[in-house]
Amino acid sequence: MPSAKPRLFQNGRIASTASPELRAADVLVDGNGVIVAIGEGLSAPEDAELIDCSGCVLVPxxxxxxxxxxxxxxxxxxxxxxxxxxxxxxxxxxxxxxxxxxxxxxxxxxxxxxxxxxxxxxxxxxxxxxxxxxxxxxxxxxxxxxxxxxxxxxxxxxxxxxxxxxxxxxxxxxxxxxxxxxxxxxxxxxxxxxxxxxxxxxxxxxxxxxxxxxxxxxxxxxxxxxxxxxxxxxxxxxxxxxxxxxxxxxxxxxxxxxxxxxxxxxxxxxxxxxxxxxxxxxxxxxxxxxxxxxxxxxxxxxxxxxxxxxxxxxxxxxxxxxxxxxxxxxxxxxxxxxxxxxxxxxxxxxxxxxxxxxxxxxxxxxxxGFAPVAIAEGEKAEFFVFDPESETPVTRETMKTKSPVTPFLGKTLAGRVCGTALGGEWYGQG
Ligand SMILES: [Zn+2]
Missing domain, CATH: 3.20.20.140 (Metal-dependent hydrolases)
Structure with a gap:
């Protein structure tokens, strides 16, 4: 039984160890948290959640x-x-x-x-x-x-x-x-x-x-x-x-x-x-x-x-x-x-x-002792969506750790993790 609804990550660019070049593609993750299709202009299943990744990089x-x-x-x-x-x-x-x-x-x-x-x-x-x-x-x-x-x-x-x-x-x-x-x-x-x-x-x-x-x-x-x-x-x-x-x-x-x-x-x-x-x-x-x-x-x-x-x-x-x-x-x-x-x-x-x-x-x-993960058909979804044009403010309020102690506190870093996909879960970061 699929445990989650399918998700289609649209219009992103996929990063890998193979090359510094990014590959423009949609990524479809099924209800079992498995990447079932990668390609341009993929059509979404009826019940799929659409996640707009325009301008973003999908990173293992x-x-x-x-x-x-x-x-x-x-x-x-x-x-x-x-x-x-x-x-x-x-x-x-x-x-x-x-x-x-x-x-x-x-x-x-x-x-x-x-x-x-x-x-x-x-x-x-x-x-x-x-x-x-x-x-x-x-x-x-x-x-x-x-x-x-x-x-x-x-x-x-x-x-x-x-x-x-x-x-x-x-x-x-x-x-x-x-x-x-x-x-x-x-x-x-x-x-x-x-x-x-x-x-x-x-x-x-x-x-x-x-x-x-x-x-x-x-x-x-x-x-x-x-x-x-x-x-x-x-x-x-x-x-x-x-x-x-x-x-x-x-x-x-x-x-x-x-x-x-x-x-x-x-x-x-x-x-x-x-x-x-x-x-x-x-x-x-x-x-x-x-x-x-x-x-x-x-x-x-x-x-x-x-x-x-x-x-x-x-x-x-x-x-x-x-x-x-x-x-x-x-x-x-x-x-x-x-x-x-x-x-x-x-x-x-x-x-x-x-x-x-x-x-x-x-x-x-x-x-x-583990196999590296990759964004590829047949693999479990394990990647994050990164927006290089956005920003990460490092503040006590935005940090998730219990102890927001870091030398970068008060800084604004270029780029932001918009969310992380892990199997059938999608942890959007607001
Ligand atoms: Zn240590």
Whole structure:
């Protein structure tokens, strides 16, 4: 039995990884949520809902490999429902949840209960990852086999590095044997200490403790070397330095099984954007100098950076309102990622939708063990409608996350996600 009425998306232009060119076409989705026809001038079934996509781009649903949904345990910051609403507003139709829930997801039974909660509360697929170490404490390996049998897409200690190289070695040996991806937070706590911003001109000017670039660079080099030694698959999270990226490029040339991700904020903001001690700009890793950002953009285009990931990490405005040194790291990112990248790069012709789809839809799905999605006949409907001529105002009122804390607050971004189709559902964004 069809569960929804058919929908005809009319006069849109379809984006894909195949080419920067867009294909003008209508897309017909049947009542089962399957794309049954693509072509110009399609006629609509009698009971179909017509969705006018004139001037708009139809884009395969994005997939975010790095999301902190805060539930269970920190529902004052975000819930699975508000996280999913933020994702849909941003054109994101699937995410990997970080395991830093309370309690941390470090065993098969905890993965199962987290996934049960997701199927109850989230309208979009959310895949629970597991911890590398028990309780994310960096002391003992977590129970890999139980988590592997529950199908975790990756293991990570979520914004904490594994401090001991011997423990990381054993984690990677087991991960290799279970064919699990190890996602590593690239930081060396002995160097970053209580740092709050990038160490350099800005930290000196603001009188804030700095996080030196070598804190990330040494962590990247160590984990690459351990991956080479063990043969494990390594994914480096939140690359932010040119020198760190260079290490990844050298390792890839040597055939190491390493991939890496960058966040939208590290691609479009520099440490110079930090003004008035605004804690919405406090990230770990921190915003870096312009030379690093230029290298990251080049790496994003040439493929040495594989994945865009938001590091969606909501904190309440109250938590972020403390002084810069003690405010938590991170911000909401799911609903601004696509408009930010469109605003800065796609609109300016720096790269096309094909590149963004590869980095934010296809590659992260492949890394997590899923098939990429495409707008094609016979496929499930999983795409969003983007109007490049419209705008996304980033305000407390318009944001869907429970914690509208973002460095883009108060900005108006060029382009807007008008709605997201997922199977038989259509989440129009007003
Ligand atoms: Zn994170």
């Amino acid at each position: 649903g994005m997939f975010d490999l790095h999301v902190h949904a805060r539930e269970p345990g920190q529902e004052h910051k975000e819930t699975l429902a508000t996280c999913a609403a933020a994702a849909l507003r941003g054109g994101v139709t699937g995410v990997v949840l970080m395991p830093d829930a309370a309690p941390p997801i470090d065993s098969g039974p905890l993965v199962k209960s987290a996934m049960d909660l997701v199927s109850e509360l989230s309208p979009i697929p959310m895949h629970q990852s597991g911890c590398l170490t028990k309780g994310r404490e960096g002391k003992e390996m977590a129970a890999f086999s139980g988590m592997a049998s529950r199908g975790v897409p990756l293991l990570t200690d979520a914004d904490r590095p594994v401090p001991c190289p011997d423990l990381m070695r054993r984690c990677m040996e087991y991960a290799r044997d279970f064919d699990l991806l190890v996602a590593s937070h690239t930081d060396t706590p002995a160097l970053s200490k209580a740092g709050a911003v990038n160490e350099g001109n800005v930290s000196y000017r603001f009188g804030l403790p700095g996080i030196p670039a070598i804190s990330q660079e040494i962590a990247i080099d160590r984990d690459i070397r351990v991956a080479q030694h063990t043969g494990a698959r390594l994914h480096l999270q939140q690359i932010s330095t040119a020198r760190g990226l260079k290490s990844v490029q050298i390792a890839k040339e040597a055939g190491t099984l390493v991939t890496c991700e960058v966040s939208p904020h590290h691609l479009v903001l520099t440490e110079q954007d930090l003004r008035d001690y605004n804690t919405h700009f406090k990230f770990n890793p921190p915003l870096r100098p312009a030379a690093d950002v230029e290298a990251l953009v080049a790496g994003f285009i040439d493929g040495s950076i594989d994945v865009l990931a938001s590091d969606h990490a909501p904190h309440t405005e109250f938590e972020k309102s403390s002084d810069f040194g003690s405010a938590p790291f991170g911000a909401a990112g799911l609903e601004t990622a696509v408009p930010v990248i469109h605003d800065r790069f796609i609109r300016a012709g720096v790269f096309g939708w094909d590149l963004l789809i590869e980095r934010y839809s296809a590659a992260p799905r492949r890394l997590a």
